Amino acid sequence: MLNIDWWVYLVIAGVILIIILIMPFFNKKFRDKFTSNDKYKNAKPLKVKQDKKVIDTALISHEEYDNLTEAEQQAFQIYQHNLKLHNNNKEKFLGIYNGFGSKTSMRFEPTVIVLEKKDSCKLCRPYENKILSLYPTSKKYMTMQEAVNNGFHHLGCSHKELDYYPSDSLTNDNVYDDEEKDKNYNLKLKQFKYEDKIRNLKFQKNNLTNAEKIEDIKKQLLIIVEEYQLFLKENNLKRNLLREDYNIDFIEQFSS
Known part of the structure; x- marks a missing residue:
């Protein structure tokens, strides 16, 4: 058996403790570099009135969800996601808490989950x-780079x-089927075609x-414009005046 001084064990234990304490910091730094979660940090839970009672958004029906705006739908998905994280943050990881009292920062590769859109194209739906x-490569998940190579995050x-976070984050089934999308x-x-016609006429x-x-x-x-407004009303769509400006950037013409 190896004859190792007691202080060697102490050093090894100290190194392991330091890694546990600083891992959340580096994990957050890496995550913030590749994701835009600052947009969501102030997201608030939505509440829906039903039978004169305010109920948790997790219980809203498909019809109620469909009547929400796109921003409200994304806020709802974010709320569900954060609610699961909040509930699980109180648990220990491997019997101990990490530096922030949360096991969610103990993650071995940065991963994201894609939010659903009711009008997504066939390239992005999968x-x-x-x-x-x-990460550039992963044994467990498809990488973002692979998805982008296959058409995800295309122009517009x-x-x-x-x-x-594995075991913490909430994954949902899609709300909309392919026919609805x-x-x-x-x-x-x-709508894009109407806006293009309006931009051209305004320019002329x-x-x-x-x-x-x-x-x-x-x-x-x-x-x-009269025809366009009728189209919007019949299909419960909202007019986007910014996209009708002929000076708008080309990419912004397809923004939501």
């Missing part, structure tokens, strides 16, 4: 409510991700010099 690793994509996606494309109106042609463009603009 990754909704799925776990992706931010507005999907968002949350940090995922196809319908909503096609409506979004039609402000850059033509012929007064007669300008008046004609104004009439066309009134007609297309």
